[in-house]
Amino acid sequence: MYSHRFKVDIYITRHAxxxxxxxxxxxxxxxxxxxxxxxxxxxxxxFWIAMHVESRQDNLLSIAAVLEDKLVVKTVMHHFEWEDK
Structure with a gap:
């Protein structure tokens, strides 16, 4: 899998x-x-990336990721809420 946005390959961990x-x-x-x-x-x-997916009923989908020579997706969440800072 490849991200055109970040211009790197995507690696999804076993946990994710x-x-x-x-x-x-x-x-x-x-x-x-x-x-x-x-x-x-x-x-x-x-970083985190989050987005509402219209066809889903579980609030925001989100990932926690690391961007180095590739984008590593460390985990995938649903029912996500941004923390206020």
Whole structure:
């Protein structure tokens, strides 16, 4: 899988794949989230991306990721809410 937005390959950890399966999140939904979601950075390489998916009833879908030589999806969440800072 490749991100045109970040111009790198995407690596999905085993943990993230397990969370995708348990939350019925498809690879196409994940890719749409990466390409079109709202990004909030924790620091230069770590961030979250979240997006409401109209066809789902579980609030925002979100990923926690690291961007280095590839985009590493560490986990996938649903019922996500942004923290106020």
């Amino acid at each position: 794949r397990e969370r995708m399966a348990s939350r019925n999140i498809t690879e196409s939904e994940l890719l749409e989230l990466i390409e079109r979601g709202t990004v909030k950075y924790k620091d230069a390489t770590r």
